[in-house]
Amino acid sequence: MSGGVDSSVAAALLAEQGHDVVGVSMQLYDQSAIDHDGSRAFGSCCSLSDLNDARRVAAAIKIPHYVVNLERQFSEKVVSNFVQEYTAGRTPLPCAHCNSDLKFATLAERARGFGAEVVATGHYARVEQDAASGRYRLRRGVDPSKDQAYFLFSLTQEQLAVASFPVGGQTKATVRDYARAHGLPVADKPDSQEICFIPDDDYASFVAARSPEPVAAGVITDQTGRVLGRHAGIHRYTVGQRKGLGLASSPTGAPLYVIALKSHEQQVVVGPKQALDRTTLTASGVNWLMDVPAGGRRVVAQIRHRHPPAPAHVRQIDRDRAEIVFDVPQVAITPGQAVVGYDDDVVVCGGWIDS
Amino acid sequence: MRVYFDYNATTPVLAEVADAVARATRDLFGNPSSVHHYGQQAKAAIDDARGAVAQLIGAEPSEIVFTSGGTEADNLAIRGLAEALEPAGRRHLVVSAIEHEAVLNTCKALARRGWRTTIVPVGPSGVVAPDDLRAALADDTALVSIMHANNEIGTIQPLPHLAAMVHEHGALFHTDAVQSAGKLPVDIRQLGVDLLAVSAHKFNGPKGVGALWVRRGTRLLPVLTGGKHERNRRAGTENVAGIVGMGVAAAAVRRSLADDTARVTALRDRLEAGILARVPGTTVNGATDCRVANTTNISFDRIEAESLLIALDLEGIAVSTGSACSSGALEPSHVLKAMGFPVHRTQNSLRFSLGHFSTTAEVDRVLDALPPLVDKLRSLTRRPGAALGAKA
Numbered sequence: 001m002s003g004g005v006d007s008s009v010a011a012a013l014l015a016e017q018g019h020d021v022v023g024v025s026m027q028l029y030d031q032s033a034i035d036h037d038g039s040r041a042f043g044s045c046c047s048l049s050d051l052n053d054a055r056r057v058a059a060a061i062k063i064p065h066y067v068v069n070l071e072r073q074f075s076e077k078v079v080s081n082f083v084q085e086y087t088a089g090r091t092p093l094p095c096a097h098c099n100s101d102l103k104f105a106t107l108a109e110r111a112r113g114f115g116a117e118v119v120a121t122g123h124y125a126r127v128e129q130d131a132a133s134g135r136y137r138l139r140r141g142v143d144p145s146k147d148q149a150y151f152l153f154s155l156t157q158e159q160l161a162v163a164s165f166p167v168g169g170q171t172k173a174t175v176r177d178y179a180r181a182h183g184l185p186v187a188d189k190p191d192s193q194e195i196c197f198i199p200d201d202d203y204a205s206f207v208a209a210r211s212p213e214p215v216a217a218g219v220i221t222d223q224t225g226r227v228l229g230r231h232a233g234i235h236r237y238t239v240g241q242r243k244g245l246g247l248a249s250s251p252t253g254a255p256l257y258v259i260a261l262k263s264h265e266q267q268v269v270v271g272p273k274q275a276l277d278r279t280t281l282t283a284s285g286v287n288w289l290m291d292v293p294a295g296g297r298r299v300v301a302q303i304r305h306r307h308p309p310a311p312a313h314v315r316q317i318d319r320d321r322a323e324i325v326f327d328v329p330q331v332a333i334t335p336g337q338a339v340v341g342y343d344d345d346v347v348v349c350g351g352w353i354d355s
Numbered sequence: 356m357r358v359y360f361d362y363n364a365t366t367p368v369l370a371e372v373a374d375a376v377a378r379a380t381r382d383l384f385g386n387p388s389s390v391h392h393y394g395q396q397a398k399a400a401i402d403d404a405r406g407a408v409a410q411l412i413g414a415e416p417s418e419i420v421f422t423s424g425g426t427e428a429d430n431l432a433i434r435g436l437a438e439a440l441e442p443a444g445r446r447h448l449v450v451s452a453i454e455h456e457a458v459l460n461t462c463k464a465l466a467r468r469g470w471r472t473t474i475v476p477v478g479p480s481g482v483v484a485p486d487d488l489r490a491a492l493a494d495d496t497a498l499v500s501i502m503h504a505n506n507e508i509g510t511i512q513p514l515p516h517l518a519a520m521v522h523e524h525g526a527l528f529h530t531d532a533v534q535s536a537g538k539l540p541v542d543i544r545q546l547g548v549d550l551l552a553v554s555a556h557k558f559n560g561p562k563g564v565g566a567l568w569v570r571r572g573t574r575l576l577p578v579l580t581g582g583k584h585e586r587n588r589r590a591g592t593e594n595v596a597g598i599v600g601m602g603v604a605a606a607a608v609r610r611s612l613a614d615d616t617a618r619v620t621a622l623r624d625r626l627e628a629g630i631l632a633r634v635p636g637t638t639v640n641g642a643t644d645c646r647v648a649n650t651t652n653i654s655f656d657r658i659e660a661e662s663l664l665i666a667l668d669l670e671g672i673a674v675s676t677g678s679a680c681s682s683g684a685l686e687p688s689h690v691l692k693a694m695g696f697p698v699h700r701t702q703n704s705l706r707f708s709l710g711h712f713s714t715t716a717e718v719d720r721v722l723d724a725l726p727p728l729v730d731k732l733r734s735l736t737r738r739p740g741a742a743l744g745a746k747a
Contacts, residue, residue, distance in 0.1 A: 022669065027684035051683070066665050069684035110659070113732045114666040 001025045001057065001065070003050030005186050006122030008057040009175045010166040012182055014120055015061050022116060023058035023065035025051050026107060028074040028197065056185045068110055070102060077101040079197065079210065086207045086235035087215060089261030090336025093151070093305075093352075094195060099123075100154035108162060120164035124172075125149040127160050136160035138289055140345040143171040150305050153340045153350025154287050207235045218266030220247060223259065223275065234261045237268050240276055240332025257332075277329035283339050283351030286322045290348045299341030299348050301326065303333050314341045314349060322351055357671040358717040360626075362557075362649055362710035363506050363534060364675055368600075369559040369711075375603040376561050379596040387593050388582065397595045404602025408566050411605040412532070412551060413542040420567045420588045421598050425533035425554030427578075428567035429457040429500075431589065432529040432550040435575040436498050437465055445497035445526075448472045451483050451512070452693035455531055458500050459689075475501070479694050481510040481641035488517055496526040503546070504535035507677070507690040507706055508641035509650030511535065518547035527573065533557055533565070537608040538647040539616065549573055555597070559711055560604030564597035611711065619709050620648040622718050626707060627651040629722040634729050640691060640704055649709045652691075657733050658703045661685045666728045667705075672721055676705050 001007045001023045015021045051067055058065030078098050085092035099121075108119045124141030125148050136157055140147040155163060167175050172191075179187035198206050208215045215233035222228055229247045231237070236244075241258040247270065257276055260269040281303070296315030301324055302308075312326040324339055333339075333353060340350035359367065368376075383400050385393025402416070409416040422428045433448070448462050452474050462472040473491040475483055483501055492499075499521045504511050518528040529550040535541055537558025543551055550573065554565040569575055569588070581590030608615075631637050636656030655663060660676040664685070667674055677688030687701035707721070 022665075055683070064669065066668075067684040068661055068665075069686065109735055110662050110665075112735055113659075113662040114669050115731075 001054035002122070002192075003053035003057070003186065003189075004122065004192060005176060005179050005184070005189055006124070006167050008054070008122070008184050008186050009170075009179050010120050010122040010164075011057065011063065012061045012178070012184060013166040014164070015063055021061075021063045021120075022111070022114065023054065023063050024107065024111065025054045025065070025067045026070045026074070026102070027051065027067050028078075029071055053186050053189070060184060061182075068107070070106055073102060073106045074098075074197075077106075082195075083207050083210045085336045086203070087211050087213070087233075087263070088336075089234045089263035091238040091334045092336045093338050094197075095151045096154055096338055099152050100156075100159065104155055104159040104163060108159070118162050118164045120166055122167055123148045123152060123165045124168055125152050125165045126168040127163050127165060135290075138347040139168075140342070140347075141165070141168040146172045149342075149345075149347055150302060150338065150340050150350075153289075153338055153347055154285070156287065157289075160289075204233070204236045208233065211235070216266045218268065220245065220268045220270055222256075223269060223271045228256075228270065231268050234263060234266055234268055237261055239334040245270060261335075273331075276332045278333050279326045279329045280323065281330075281333045281339060282317065282321060282323050282354050284321045284354050286316075286320060286349055286351030288316070288319075288349045290343065290346070292316055292349065297343075297348070299324075299343060301339055301341045303330055303339050303353065304337055309342060312341065321354075322349060356716070356720055357673070358720050359673050360707045360709055360713070360717070360721065361673045361675045362713075363509075363706065363708035365556045365562065366559045366710050367712055368556075368561060369604060369607055371607060372560055372600045372604045376596045376600040379599040383595050383599070387595060388584065397593075400599050400602075401593055401595060404598045404605075407602040407605040407609075408553070409568075411536060411541065411609050412553065412568055413544055414568045415571065417586070418568050418571055420569060420585045421593060421601075422565045422567055422589060423563055423594070424565040425455075425531065425552050425557070426457040426565075428533075428552035428554070428565045429455070429529075429531050430461050431567050431575070431578050432552060432569075433458065433461045433498065433500060434465070434578050435588070436527060436529070436550070436573075437468075437470060438576040439574040440497040440527075441468075443497075445495045446470045447493045447496045449475060449488065449491045449496055449499040449526075451475045451477060451501045453477055453481060453505050453507075453690045454500065454502055455506060455533070458502070458531055462500075477693055479641070479696070481505060481508045481690070481694050482645065483512050483517065485513070485516055485520060489520060492521070492524045492526065496521075496524065498527050498529055500529040500531065502534070503530045503532040503541065503551075504538065504647045505641075505690060506534045507688060508652040508694075509534070509646035509708075510641050511539070511645045511647060513645075514546045514548060518549075522547070535647060537604075537612070538649055540612065543568060543570070550575075555601035555604055558604055558608040561597050561600040564594055564601045566601070608711075615711055616648045619711075619713060622709050622713050622715065623649055623651055623707075625715070626709070626718045626721060627653070629718070630725060633722060633726045640696070640700075641694065649713075650706065651708075652704055652706045654696075654700050654704045655729055656703065657736055658729060659732070660703050660705055662732055663705060663728060666732065667721075667724065670724050670728070672724060674705050674707050677701065 055065050078094050082092045082094045111119050124146040126139040128137050140149045217232050219227045220229040220231050237258050254272050256270040259271040259275045296313050299314050300309035301312040310326050312324050315323045335353050337353050339353050341348040383397045385397040387398040405416040405419045409419050475487050475491045501512050521528045527549045530548045532551045533554045536553040549570045551568040556562040577588050579590045638654045640652040691701040
C-alpha cells in the first residue's frame with residue numbers, strides 16, 4: 001500500500017470480497033533525513049505523508065497495517081542498479097526492478113512469513129492461469145491509458161503464481177469512483193508521476209551523488225568522431241534526447257539527437273534524427289512467459305512504457321537473450337529500458353535492451 | 356485471546372485512574388491559578404497528586420514539577436540545567452550510550468549551543484561500568500544523565516555508585532527513571548541523584564503527564580516560559596485531569612509494587628525459560644542479574660524481528676522491538692548496537708515486557724504460538740542467515 005488510490009482500492013476490493021487482508025507499506029529510505037532539516041534526500045513515493053495515507057486507508061477498511069523497513073534492500077536492489085546503469089551509459093527502468101526484485105521478492109517473502117498466500121498490488125495488469133499448460137500469464141490491464149504490464153515483465157512463474165492485481169480489470173475512472181463511493185481518504189489524490197525516489201525530478205544530481213566513482217566529464221562527438229562539445233557526465237544523457245545538449249546545431253542546421261552513449265570513452269555521440277531509426281535490437285535477462293518456437297514468433301513489441309506497440313519478430317538467441325526485429329524502424333531504441341513482446345494483450349517475453 | 360506484552364511502551368490504565376481522570380475532567384474544570392472556589396478545588400487536587408508522586412519516589416512534594424511526560428521531564432532537566440550552568444563556564448554533558456532518545460537527542464540539540472557530549476559505552480551486559488564513567492568526566496562537566504532502568508533490555512544501572520562519583524567530581528546527576536518507577540522501589544535519597552524523570556503512563560496512569568523531581572536548591576531554568584506555574588519551572592495551565600490520574604496511579608502502584616514485582620518476575624521468568632527451551636537459537640540480551648522484573652529481550656537466530664513482530668501481532672500477541680521510525684517501520688536497536696552486538700543481532704531481537712494485568716495464561720499462549728511462527732519464518736529464509744546480514 002503506497003498510499004495512492006490504486007493500491008488502496010486493491011486492498012479495499014479484496015477486503016470486500018472477504019479475504020483476510022493485511023496492509024503492508026514499504027519504507028524505502030530514511031524518513032528522518034527529510035523530516036528534520038526539510039531537505040529532500042529522496043523523492044516523493046512512500047514519503048511520510050504517503051505512509052500515513054496508507055495507514056488511514058487501512059483503518060478505514062478495517063485491516064491491520066504495517067510499515068516494513070526495506071531501506072537496505074531498496075538501496076541494494078533498486079537504487080544501486082539505477083546509479084550503475086546511468087553511469088554505464090544506459091537508461092534504467094527502476095520500477096521494473098522494484099517489482100521483481102523487491103515487491104514480489106523480499107516483500108513477498110516477508111508476507112509469507114506472516115501467513116499471507118498472495119501478494120496483491122495496485123498495478124493495472126492481470127494475471128491468469130492457462131488451463132492447458134498450468135502456466136501463469138501476464139496480461140495488460142483493461143485500461144489502456146494505465147496499463148502497467150510492461151513494468152511487470154520480469155516476474156517469474158513463481159512470482160506470478162502468488163500475485164494478484166485487483167484493479168487490473170478496472171479503469172482508472174472506476175477505481176476513483178469506487179474510492180469515492182467507499183469514502184477512502186485518497187480518492188482524489190493525484191497519480192504519482194516521475195521516478196518515486198528522485199527528488200525534484202533531478203536524477204542527474206542523484207546519480208552523481210551516489211556513484212561510487214566520480215562521474216567523469218567527456219566529449220560530445222558526431223558519428224564520425226568529430227568533437228562538437230563537452231559534457232559533464234554521460235549519466236546526464238539518454239538516447240533520443242535533443243534538448244540540453246548545449247551544442248550549436250549541426251552544419252546543415254538540422255537538430256541533433258543523442259544517438260549513443262559510450263561509457264568507456266565517456267563519449268556522447270550525436271546525429272540527425274534519422275540516425276535514431278533502428279529495426280533490430282538485442283535484449284538480455286529475458287523472461288519467457290510463453291514458449292517461443294525455435295524459429296521465433298510474431299509479437300507486438302514495446303521499447304518503452306509509453307511507446308506504441310509495433311509488430312516484430314522475436315527469436316531466442318539463448319535462454320537469456322533475444323533478438324527482436326521490427327517490421328518498421330523504431331525511434332530511439334534505448335539500452336537499459338525494457339523491451340516487452342505481446343501476443344495481443346498477453347506478455348510473451350520481456351528483457352533488458354542491450355543494443 | 357489477545358496478549359499485551361508491551362508494558363514498556365505503555366500500560367493499560369487502571370479503572371480507578373480512568374475514573375479519577377473522568378471525574379476531574381468533568382468536575383475540576385477550574386484553573387488552578389484562579390483565586391476562587393473553582394481554582395482552589397483544582398489546585399487542591401493537584402497538590403494531592405503531587406504528594407502521591409513525591410511519596411512514590413521518597414521526595415518532598417515541593418520538589419515535584421509536573422510536565423507533559425517523560426520526554427519533557429528529560430528536556431527540562433538537561434536544558435534547564437544547561438542554561439542555568441552555562442554562565443559558570445561548564446559546557447560538557449555525559450550520558451550513557453543506551454539512553455532514551457529524549458536524552459540523546461536533547462544533548463545533540465545542545466551541541467548547537469556549543470555543548471559537548473561524551474557518550475559512555477556499555478558492554479554486552481548493558482550496564483555502565485564506573486571506570487568508564489570516570490574516564491568520561493571532564494573539568495567542565497555540568498551534568499551526567501544516566502537512566503535508571505533501560506527500556507529495551509531492562510538493565511538497572513548502579514546509580515548510587517555512579518552518582519557519588521559524579522558528585523565528587525562537582526557535577527550534577529540526572530536520571531531518566533521512566534522505566535523503573537512503578538517497576539522497582541525508587542528512592543531518590545538512596546539513589547543519590549539530583550534530578551529524576553518519571554512518566555505516568557508507564558505505571559497504569561494516563562498519557563501526556565509526567566514529572567521531574569528536582570532536588571531542593573538545584574538551580575534550574577524553565578524551558579517553557581510564561582506564567583508562574585510549578586514554582587516558575589514549567590509555565591502553562593496545568594493538565595489537571597492528567598495530573599490527578601498520575602497521582603492515583605502513583606498511589607496504586609506504590610501499594611501493589613511488592614506483590615506485582617514477585618508475580619511479574621515469576622511470569623517473566625516462566626516466559627523467558629519457556630522461550631529458551633522451546634525455540635532453538637535464542638539468547639537473552641543483556642545482564643539478567645540486575646534488571647527490572649517485567650522485561651526480557653531475546654535474540655532469535657535467523658529471524659528478522661520485524662517479521663516475527665508482525666506475525667505475532669496477527670496472532671493477537673503484542674510485543675515490540677528496537678525503536679520505530681516516524682513511519683512506524685522498525686530500525687535497528689541503538690541499545691543493542693551500543694552493547695556491541697553485530698548488525699544482525701540488532702535486528703533479530705524482540706522485547707517482551709509484562710505488567711500489572713499479565714497472567715500465566717497469556718505467557719502460555721505466547722509459548723504455544725511462538726515456536727511454529729519462528730519455524731515458519733526460518734524455513735522461508737532461503738540462505739540461512741544470509742538475508743539477515745548474519746556475520747555482517
